[in-house]
Amino acid sequence: MSLFRRNEIWYASYSLPGGKRIKESLGTKDKRQAQELHDKRKAELWRVEKLGDLPDVTFEEACLRWLEEKADKKSLDSDKSRIEFWLEHFEGIRLKDISEAKIYSAVSRMHNRKTKEIWKQKVQAAIRKGKEPPVYEPKPVSTQTKAKHLAMIKA
Template sequence: MGIRKRKSSDIWHIDFRAPGGGRVRQSSGTSDKRKAQELHDKLKHEAWRVAKLGEKPRHIFEEGAARFLRERMEKTTITSMTAHMMYFCGIFGGRDLASITRSEIMAAIPVDAVRVGRKAPLTAGTRNRYLSTIRAMFYDAAKEWEWIEKAPNLPELEEPTGRIRWITRDEAKRLLRALTDECMQACTAFGFQTGLRQSNILKLEWSQVDLVAKRAWIHPDQAKARKPIGVPLNEEALAVLRRQIGKSDEFVFVSAGEPLDRWDAYAWKLACRRAGIKKFRFHDVRHTWASWHVQGGTPLQVLKELGGWATFEMVLRYAHLAPDHLAQHAGAVLLHEPPRLAVVS
């Protein structure tokens, strides 16, 4: 045992018995005998320290990234998390997880959009999503896998407070008229009436709709918060659905018999321009739906259930749109008491 070559390969392989009785077999990844021997000695020394001194075995960053992604394959955000991990592997590849410091991680959070293959500048929110992914991986390495003693403390980057973008009913009508694509128009109209996220609308199946009971539902694996969402359907939402009957046996919203696999961003921007609406994304249809609800008197707790939000804090963004329930308390700070009405006997 030690290092040896196999007949079919020029790469040296490592093979030794660990102090605990287990056997370590792996490729050295090199055809250089001296480098292979150095790696063999290093691994053997580490195995001795793990067995005799109780130290944790070492794991490199790629091992952590691979396990982290493997355990989250069913997450809706797996695509973006994979991109984040590929970026960090380019920086920390080959490094012992326990050796990576907080300052190194914070310095590695991308600033340059070109560096991560994006055209638009990176916002604080986008950078925080990179940070959230690597933070979760280090947390798992410390708490779940017990690979490292302690996860680095990685703070959130400060994000500017943005305004909720919503439009009026007249603007919404103009936008719907400006959308020339029938499927996009139907999806948008349905969004204004239900507040569903774009992905849930595009992938909605007839098996998730009950026109008689006037309801639809989103399964837990389709929801961002991983909880089922019940969707009551008003008359305008039902009218949109009825116009889709017969176009597909499976999906509700289709174009040429097939569900939309991608949203036509150019057609959307063109329709917004025709309608005289600036800086309005499809996700703002959901904001508009929520804003109309609050302005119409829907309680915030009810809105939370309707929108399928995970936390009440998400709904509080819309509270300022309907301050009427506070009006009765506004007089508590008057400098002068209001005149009292004379009582007529």
């Protein structure tokens, strides 16, 4: 277990009992805070390895971490859009409480969000003009869109 600094940011290096080495940024310039984060992470890894006790991580926390790790990805904007969809369904839920059935249920109820945005704009325009607003008819998404969303949550 070690702490080291690159430029101004502190990093940690851990060796798991299985021999796997993990190096990660602690995202801080303060050595004291870096030491606290290092110790906390070390304790979490020990609990997972020895006790099988997975940490309580919410879906939002996992999404934030995923976005930080994939910050250099070219298709990050598309991924953010997909994350918005998943947050509508799993916001505030712990990762261990999200089941395969819940995921497939969310995907089966998927509708084109862009169509709904356009409909909302048409409703506002109709209200401004004093006309009757149009009825919303949800447009189903393609199988490919569903597959992309499923691939995103599996990653």
